Amino acid sequence: MVFFRSCLFFLWFAIVSVVIAVGGVWVLLLPRRATELLSKTWSRAVLFGLKWIAGLGYEVRGTVPKGAVLVAAKHMSMWDTVMLYVLLDDACAVVKRSLLNVPFYGWYLRKAGVIAIDRDGKASALKQMVAEAKAALAGHRPLFIFPEGTRKAPGMPPDYKPGVAALYTQTGTACVPVALNSGLFWTGPGGFLKKPGRIVIAFLPPIAPGLKRAEFMHRLESDIETATGQLVQEGLNLLKRRNSR
Numbered sequence: 001m002v003f004f005r006s007c008l009f010f011l012w013f014a015i016v017s018v019v020i021a022v023g024g025v026w027v028l029l030l031p032r033r034a035t036e037l038l039s040k041t042w043s044r045a046v047l048f049g050l051k052w053i054a055g056l057g058y059e060v061r062g063t064v065p066k067g068a069v070l071v072a073a074k075h076m077s078m079w080d081t082v083m084l085y086v087l088l089d090d091a092c093a094v095v096k097r098s099l100l101n102v103p104f105y106g107w108y109l110r111k112a113g114v115i116a117i118d119r120d121g122k123a124s125a126l127k128q129m130v131a132e133a134k135a136a137l138a139g140h141r142p143l144f145i146f147p148e149g150t151r152k153a154p155g156m157p158p159d160y161k162p163g164v165a166a167l168y169t170q171t172g173t174a175c176v177p178v179a180l181n182s183g184l185f186w187t188g189p190g191g192f193l194k195k196p197g198r199i200v201i202a203f204l205p206p207i208a209p210g211l212k213r214a215e216f217m218h219r220l221e222s223d224i225e226t227a228t229g230q231l232v233q234e235g236l237n238l239l240k241r242r243n244s245r
Helices: 002-023 025-029 032-054 078-087 097-101 105-112 122-138 163-171 213-243
Strands: 056-061 070-073 092-096 115-117 143-145 175-180 197-203
Touching: 002 025, 002 032, 025 032, 025 105, 032 056, 032 078, 032 105, 070 078, 070 163, 070 213, 078 092, 078 175, 078 197, 092 097, 092 105, 092 122, 097 105, 097 115, 115 122, 122 143, 122 163, 143 163, 163 213, 175 213, 197 213
Parallel strands: 056 197, 070 143, 070 175, 092 115, 092 143
Antiparallel strands: 175 197
């Protein structure tokens, strides 16, 4: 049943993505906020399909931040990006530069005003990222980043990169850690399988500006990993109860 519903969702996802990406290409001629609205429409359509086709809902805990703030989230699946675009108003995402080369998707990313980074650029890439982040925050946009730089399955050792510390220390803004357990439900090769249940995303208490780099990194990793571990255990208990029926 999970495989069958996952196939139906994949069909829904493909249709929605093609219709919105191709049918909405004219939006690229409009101001940037129009592209944000289109991305939210696509994201909500994806979440609708997950709920009513795959039986996968979600719960938001904590206070969703607004305005100029740094949001550092655990990354387990594509769901994380979809959800953050829905919850954050006029969000500015930090993404891999290679994504800008993807037809349609890259066009919308450029128009949305994302911060594209080259992982091999080292110091120069970091400097450019910080400059663009300051501009986004000056426009009262929340800035979100996945501090590990890539998806991590539940239980994998954390690997936090220095980029998030550069953003925190050099922009002088508060950082909101985000924990989640999406990787328990968005699983399988390429994340194809969607298990019924409820993904939880939790916005944790903000880390005030002013900490030293090392202290900030320790606090961020500790907060996210501790809360994520609790959410993963909660999710495992939910799946266990469902499987025992």
